[in-house]
Amino acid sequence: EDQVTQSPEALRLQEGESSSLNCSYTVSGLRGLFWYRQDPGKGPEFLFTLYSAGEEKEKERLKATLTKKESFLHITAPKPEDSATYLCAVLHTGANSKLTFGKGITLSVRP
C-alpha cells in the first residue's frame, strides 16, 4: 500500500527565513509526485509534478526536488502570503489514478 509521510506537521518561520518541507513516500512504482498548496476553506492548488529522481522544478520562491525515497519543497525567503498548508501526493504506476496524500505541513510565516 502506498504511504506518504510529511514532516514537520507545522512550521513557523520568520519572513525571509528559508527552510525545507519534507515528503517521504513508499510506493510500488512511482508515476508521479505532486505538491499542492491549500489555503483554509479552499481546494488544493496545484504547484508541481515530479516524475523521476533528480528532477527539480521552480516557481517563484518555491523549488521542489525528488529522490527515490523523498521529495523536498524548498522555500526561499518566504513572505507572509506563503502561509498555507502544503500537501504532497503520489500516483503509482498501474491502471488506477488515485492520489495518495500525506497529512500536509502547515506553514506560518511571520512578518
Place this chain on the structure above:
Amino acid sequence: NAGVMQNPRHLVRRRGQEARLRCSPMKGHSHVYWYRQLPEEGLKFMVYLQKENIIDESGMPKERFSAEFPKEGPSILRIQQVVRGDSAAYFCASSPVADTQYFGPGTRLTVL
C-alpha cells in the same frame, strides 16, 4: 478557462436525509475524481470516473454512497441517509489524462 466548479459550496443536512454534490470538470477534462477530507486528516480518495464509467471505486464506502458522471452534465456524488460521520469537505478534481489533477473549491457537508 474556468476551473473545476463544485456546488453547493456548503450543504447542511439532517440525519437520514440525502446529500447530492455536483462537480463540473475543467473544459476538455474527461477524468473526474472525488476525495474526502475529514478534520485533522489528509485527503482520501473515493472514486475515479470517466464519462458514463466508474473506473475505480475502491475508496467508496460500500453502503449509502454512489457516484456518476453522465454523458451530459456534471458528475454527482450522492450520499443517502446521511449520518454525522459523513460531515466533511468533499473535493472533486479533474484531469485531461490520468496525470496531474486540478481540484475544485470543495463542498462542505454538515450533518445535524
